[in-house]
Amino acid sequence: MNPTNSTTDELTGKIIGAAMKVHSKLGFGFVESVYENSLAHELRKAGFKVEQQAVIKVYYDGIVVGDFKAELLVNDELILELKAVERANAIHEVQLVNYLNGIGKDIGLLLNFGARSLEFKRKYRRPKEGANTIGFTGFLGFLAVIGGKLLGQF
Secondary structure (H helix, E strand, C coil): CCCCCCCHHHHHHHHHHHHHHHHHCHHHHHHHHHHHHHHHHHHHHCCCCCEEEEEEEEEECEEEEEEEEEEEEEEEEEEEECCCCCCHHHHHHHHHHHHHHCCCCEEEEECCCCCCCEEEEEEEECCCCCCCCCCCCCCHHHHHHEEEEEECCC
16 A cells, blocks of 8 residues: 555655755754755755755645645655754644645655754655554544544554
């Protein structure tokens, strides 16, 4: 179910490595655009195709309902959501998953440059392999889905 494979793992691993290099050189405390420009530069040096502020169409029920700007789109397949906050939280993860669902991309990376150490998380449009999808109904089901999204299971 999950699109994870060695190619995707290698791609995300290289991106995380480049983000670590940027964070170690700049430290924390700058605005997102400084990290965006620095990371785009590092990724291009490494041979990746990088589009900054990529305008991507959002679909609902088979029609275009709007668009959003991805900070970085790598190799036309991977969305990078950058933050420069003290601590990334669940809402940032849910935001990235919603982007992935709305645009039909399978995987994205949340990178937070605002903490003392770089924070990063792979997020997927579809549930992870083997994720527990127990079928609750009603309000308990709603809580299970919200909790699962916040914990990265959906």
